[in-house]
Amino acid sequence: MLISNQTVNLTDLPIGENAKVIAVRGDNQITKRLMEMGVVPGASVRMIKSAPFGDPVEIQVRGYHLAMRKSEADRIEVQSPKSEVPSSKSQVSSPG
């Protein structure tokens, strides 16, 4: 089920969309801070909005709201449920 090319960076997750964190790349303070705040592999996130000048973005994780710059969101690899189950989707749509 894990299809690596179906994952996207959190930055590219459309507004209102849910996804699951697959990986947090990098090995420095920023990665550590993101993970301490609960953005660890397996956590569900939801894209909420971007700020007036397009950056930073606001996400929901573990029931609270977290703001981060796009450069930070780029380190977070997510897989949205839609891309996770492409086969079941096509099954639903094909008979109709």
Next chain:
Amino acid sequence: MNAKITNIAEKQRTADDGKSRIPNPESQIVIALAGNPNAGKTTLFNALTGLRQKVANYPGVTVERKEGVWRTNEGEPARLIDLPGLYSLDATSLDEQIARDVLTGKLSGLPKPSVIVAVVDATNLERNLYLVTQILEYKIPVVIALTMVDVAEKESLEIDTAKLSGLLRLPVVEVQAAQKRGISELAERVFQTAAENKRDSDDVLDESLIHLSLQDDGEINRKIFARYNFISDVYQQSVKAKPTDERNLSEKIDRVLTHKFFGLIILIAVLLLVFQAIFSWANLPMDLLESGFGALGDLARASLPEGLLADLIVDGVIAGVGGVLVFLPQILLLFLFISILEDTGYMSRAAFLLDKLMSKFGLHGKAFLPLMSSFACAIPGIMATRTIENPKDRLATIMIAPFMSCSARLPVYALMIATFFAGQTVFGFISLGAVLILAMYALGIVTAIVVAWILKRTLLKSPPPPFVMELPPYRLPNWRNVVQSMLNNGWQFLKRAGTVILAISIILWALTAFPRPSDGDTSQAISQNQIAPGSQEPIDTIVTTDESCGCSLPDEAQIAEAERKAAEEKQGAALRNSYAGQLGRFIEPVIEPLGFDWKIGVALIASFAAREVLVSTLSIIYNTGKDTTEESEGLIQAVRDAKKDDGSPAWTPLTAITLMVFFVLAIQCMSTVAVVRRETNSWAWTLFMVVYMTALAYAAAFLTYQGGRLLGFG
């Protein structure tokens, strides 16, 4: 179960009572309060300690150290330490490092805590528990105070507290601090845990967590991952989240407040409201304080025998302390707004809205709050930079904070405008004074931006700072917290600024008063003259119209005027020969290209202690009485009439603008310098700031004056 616990606690209490009866602070139980920001820690701390709390700083750093006495009927009163709000204990920021030092008992005068009360927000359980898993590794017993349970219920989160307690193997007590609910149960658990700890310290530790810390040798990120896995398990077993389609209230509010367009409009409106409050609502209490200190000075003058002591007390102490206290209403109002904005959750939205803009100049969105505070006073502003984690970003923010036109510059601007630009308009309807003040604010902001941009590309070059920030849910402010924070900050400001300015005022007074003129008659005449204007024109010297001064003066005043002028010459000679006068004349060649004579030089030197001192120094120099304000008729007239030694007018409108420009850019504030030294912990950076700001101020004033002359002004 409960009865059993009470029993144990009771036994322990009687045992304790027998053992230690000495109320020695060293032997007191120390309890630390730890928790995430916005978890309700402050509310709980205030509820537990009431007014029995003190705020200071940890030695050598400016992390706020809040401590209080927790009195319960469970035993001896305990020392309650409020740790800074934390997400983690990994010691990346100053706050985290201090918290670690407290937990490991490394701080002198503060024994290792016996129990830690972990404040956990029920609406944000997983992330709040992360800190708890870290605290457990310090092998100090933990009691969880679960807050916001009522809010969690409204959000359809059902928390099984007993299960949570069982899984974590920690006592969990639901508290609603604002309603004082759960406080006594918390006390019971905490003191019982403290008593148990005396017998067996490792009992409370969770085995799974010991196991967890065994695999710690691996990389940090794996450790974080493992902690969250444990937390997710606990969460899934103890919390039932009923599915709701309804987005929570905060998200609805945010649709407006962080809207791409309206969000910015609202932010500007909020800022305008804050400034309006600081600059106009504070006027009444400021005037009251000012006339109060004037009256106090008169009273002291009247009741003390004339001489050095009276001069010292009236001109040095009362004028100095009064000069600082006058700004207290503005400072309090600013802190009131800041704590409301922070308590409601709006402050982080402001950082969210402005981060992109600020990052263009190399600043962090979190620099917004310190810079905004600096419009009232750079001291709290610079202190507020400690929320910025990256040291270089923090330093850049500190370096530019004093460019924000603080409230101490206002009296100077006000005096200059009242003297030279009153009643003048631009385009026939906009007050020239307002335009000038706005221009001075803009000059400060633009300079700050340029300097930040340069610093971030040269001395303070670092990769773009991380911006990972919680946007807490909107909450109504807890008024008790707001007022308490306002008073604490106001008191800290008074202590910090008051001591320095008081000392400088006394030194300054001494500089202008010594060496005493040898002729006894002269000094008599001078000191008599010093009282004269004050007693003739009581408090109603504060006049709102400023044009009709010379012409409509009554005869009596004209006589006084003539007397004043005669005495002025003697006074001028005394000042000229005082140490301050000698200093002023010494720097005259340097400030002459700015259009300033040695008398303005004396005021400039004095104002390096604190900007607003310029006004009182000018009134000493021009001898217009001690209780003059920037709006008083006497000083305005004296400035207009002042002559240079060669007889030409000392002031022109161009000189006034030059002086204002100088004041925008120069670091004329001893308290700020002291705070910068403490915050940066570096004399080099402090010195750098003093030098570059003074150089910049001089250059800009030079350009203003000489440029103005070339264009035919002045």
